[in-house]
Amino acid sequence: MVGPRIVGGMRASAVGLVLLAGCTTYDFEPVNALAIAQTVKKVEIGVNPPKPALFLVVDKSGSMDQPVTPTVTRMEAMKSAMGQFLTQSGSTAHLGMLPFPAGGTSSCEGGDIANVAVPLDQGDEDGARLAQAALGVKVAIDGLRAAGGTPTALTMRAIGTYPPMLERDRDRFAVLLTDGLPNCNPANDPQAMTCTCTIAPRPASCTVTVGAQVLNQCLDDQGSADEIDLLKVKGIRTIVIGFGTDVANAEGAATMARMAAAGGFTRPCTTSADCNAGDSCNPGGVDPCGRPTSTCGQSFFQAGNAAELGRAMEAIRASVTCDPCLQVMAARPSDAALVSVLIDDLPTATGPDTWVFRDSATAPTVEFVGGLCARLRASNATDPVTVEIRSVESL
Numbered sequence: 001m002v003g004p005r006i007v008g009g010m011r012a013s014a015v016g017l018v019l020l021a022g023c024t025t026y027d028f029e030p031v032n033a034l035a036i037a038q039t040v041k042k043v044e045i046g047v048n049p050p051k052p053a054l055f056l057v058v059d060k061s062g063s064m065d066q067p068v069t070p071t072v073t074r075m076e077a078m079k080s081a082m083g084q085f086l087t088q089s090g091s092t093a094h095l096g097m098l099p100f101p102a103g104g105t106s107s108c109e110g111g112d113i114a115n116v117a118v119p120l121d122q123g124d125e126d127g128a129r130l131a132q133a134a135l136g137v138k139v140a141i142d143g144l145r146a147a148g149g150t151p152t153a154l155t156m157r158a159i160g161t162y163p164p165m166l167e168r169d170r171d172r173f174a175v176l177l178t179d180g181l182p183n184c185n186p187a188n189d190p191q192a193m194t195c196t197c198t199i200a201p202r203p204a205s206c207t208v209t210v211g212a213q214v215l216n217q218c219l220d221d222q223g224s225a226d227e228i229d230l231l232k233v234k235g236i237r238t239i240v241i242g243f244g245t246d247v248a249n250a251e252g253a254a255t256m257a258r259m260a261a262a263g264g265f266t267r268p269c270t271t272s273a274d275c276n277a278g279d280s281c282n283p284g285g286v287d288p289c290g291r292p293t294s295t296c297g298q299s300f301f302q303a304g305n306a307a308e309l310g311r312a313m314e315a316i317r318a319s320v321t322c323d324p325c326l327q328v329m330a331a332r333p334s335d336a337a338l339v340s341v342l343i344d345d346l347p348t349a350t351g352p353d354t355w356v357f358r359d360s361a362t363a364p365t366v367e368f369v370g371g372l373c374a375r376l377r378a379s380n381a382t383d384p385v386t387v388e389i390r391s392v393e394s395l
Contacts (some may be wrong), residue, residue, distance in 0.1 A: 049289075049322040050170035054093040055162075056082075056137065057179035057387040059100060059113065059157060063246060064146035068305050072242050074179050075146050080331050081309035083138050089317050090134020091127035094170070096120030097137045101184070102157040106210035108184035110154030113162050120164040142305035145203070145355070150198075152182030153220050154260075158225040158236070165236055171288065172236045173265070173320060175329030176228075177309075179244040180221050181255055188218040195219070196251070204381075221255040225262040237288070239298040241312055247302065260300035267296040268319050276302045289322035325373040332390035341366060342388040348372070366392075 026205035071164035076330050086095070097118040100111035116139045121133045135304055156174070159165055181198045190197060190206040208215045228238045242248075245257050249300030253276075258269075265288060268274075269281035275296035280293040297324040301312035333339050339357045348354050353370035367387050368376055379385045 001095050047128045052093050052171040052320045053097050055174050056097040056127055057174050057176045060146055061068045061148050061150045062146055063180045077306040079142055081306040082141050085313040086134040086138040090130040092317055092321050094121040095134050095137050095139050101143055101151050104147050106213055107148035108215045110151045110158050113158035149179045149184040150182050151184035153185050153223040153227045160231050174238045180246045182224040183217045183220050185220040186216050187222045190216055190218050202359040221258050221299050225258045228259055232264040239265045239267045242302045249311050255299040257298050265299055267299045269296045290328050291326050324376045325368040332364045338392040340386040340390045344386050
């Protein structure tokens, strides 16, 4: 019997097995190639974001003499709250102040923008200097006396012609602090059945005659909202504060809400307790600095006394003062592990003293913490910090 031949050091039978194995067929499922993209957000924090402009538009109409308590008028409560805010937080913004109406007891004139009470500050960002400028606003508010109507539309129209508020070098906000319903618009027909009169009991014509002047007292909610909307087109957002009981009823609240909606300011919140009574805090918003947040259904602030007005002003300050330690990412990564950060072109690992990634339904965010956050806040023109945020997402 002849045994199997040796072929190249292998038995012939073994070669046959190898050849047979080479003829075996396999089924493969096609796999699509994974498409990925890298998104980079590069921010040079050479100087902290410019402090915002807060132009205070203060209602000094006759109704400001009405009481908040048996011994304190609205005007007195307003002066107390604004005095505390301007003394403690005046360094956080560039401030100015325009009271309205411009004249005395019979006035339906808008705020006198040609002779503004306190011009909007246009100096540098130095905190001590801004704090001193804020005290000038406090002195002007302390000198106000209640008189006249509520020419809100005419006043907001005037702000749209004020050159310092038209410069786009920083975020600009008109803070409308009013205790009453807007009126004094001569374009409204006081005889029309649709005219809602802001005085009660309603006369045959919704007007008040003072000397030779006939003052229109029709509710000017739409006219005021229209002027506020025109400011928004120019990049000026309006924050509305309703002060006193006149804005607490359904008609007053609806008027404040209409003006606030036109103003383009969304009121951030953490819980519903941060919003007006009966309102709710809804997830999925973005605050004025572009940070993901929840927002109130109603954007206006309602304050019934000095303490509530003070809290409203502090909430506004916190909302419009942008923090370099919170950066919204350009795109959502497929995985948190695919987020990387470079500081001055050097990779920097996530950690309790550097940065953390936070996701939300609104926008992914990198928050700088600890020592790195302190470094960003202390950056300046001569010692800038370059932040580069990279993320990878599947397409």
